Amino acid sequence: MRQAIRALGWAIYILWLVIIVFTVTAVYSAFQLGLDFDDLQTSTSEGTVTLLLPFSLENNGFYDIYDLNITTILKESNGALVSNSSTVVPLISSGNKINATHNISISLENMTSAGLSRLLFYDTDLDMEMSFALRYAGVIPLKIGRNFTMPWGAPLGNLTIGDVAVNPYNSTHVRAILPFSFENHSFFSLNGAVRTEIINTLDQQVGGTTTLINVPPQSGYSTQFMVLVSVSGSGFKEARLYFDTSVFSYGPVVMPIG
């Protein structure tokens, strides 16, 4: 029995040694990680705006890092989901450095069809939850997260149609002039066309026009729509706007006109 007790005593010493060495080296290694972010970039394609966040992680510790998962969730202040993006790096070996890019994709096409169309017209603050999850040394899962606020600039901010001016054109048509303006508060350019339909008080379309637009980020756009309108004897009720841009298609936006 004495041998068994002695063996257990040795086992305890060895296990404590393993735990202490592991703890000390793991804490030391954690302080040897270097995480760097480069400047945020943007790109647009096929109805999706992508925020590109290049980063590098240098693992100078003793242990490998497995399953690094960077997740970004963008939500409106009322909790509506705007975007959920993840980037996974399967392995960062000890002594290695990885360069990767975390893509935060915002689908404006989905946004317009998911009850988030107000984001096209109104600036707001989006809640951003960013988290890093990883398995450290293969045995310790860690998750670190932080909440941010991200300002959202509406691509069609302050959309307005001014007072309609009507000039005679010929016996069957008049020329309606509609002052039209908006401000692109977003971080992407708006290239495409705006189709306008004029509706009379009898709910009939009496005229329409299409105008090409090219509005850089953070800039305003102002023009006058010249629309030939057939003389129907009734007044104008509303203008219906259809936006067809490289980033999203949306319409009709109904604007009352007098």
Added chain:
Amino acid sequence: MAVVKGLLWFVFLYVVPMFIVSSLSEFAPEIFSSYGNLLLVFVAIILFFVVASELTSGTIFQHAFNIGKALILMIFIVVALEGGIVALDFQGFHLVADLRIYLAMLLTIDLVGLAKSVLQAINFLSEKTESQLSTLSPQ
């Protein structure tokens, strides 16, 4: 002897670790400052059982205290590591660490320590019985 052992354990388990914790607290006070109290409780448990075990040395109570120490340390470790899922908030960050494997390693050590203490108690009783039998046996 009990006082000397108690002092040595106090220096080894409290003074040195507190120096390390205090140094680390300068970098991230939100994380490390809260561990001072846990360390104090841990040291109090260890010192109590070391002194008690030393004072009752040579009796069955020494082994009883060793068994008690192993059991109480197991409970303390589970409570201190919050069941293995540790959540911390510091400088706006929320950190969750899954330390269940680490917890299992610590509990394994304590279980081995418990087994050792039980064997020591059995060994103590058997040796005592044998010595009593030898004194009763005919010359």
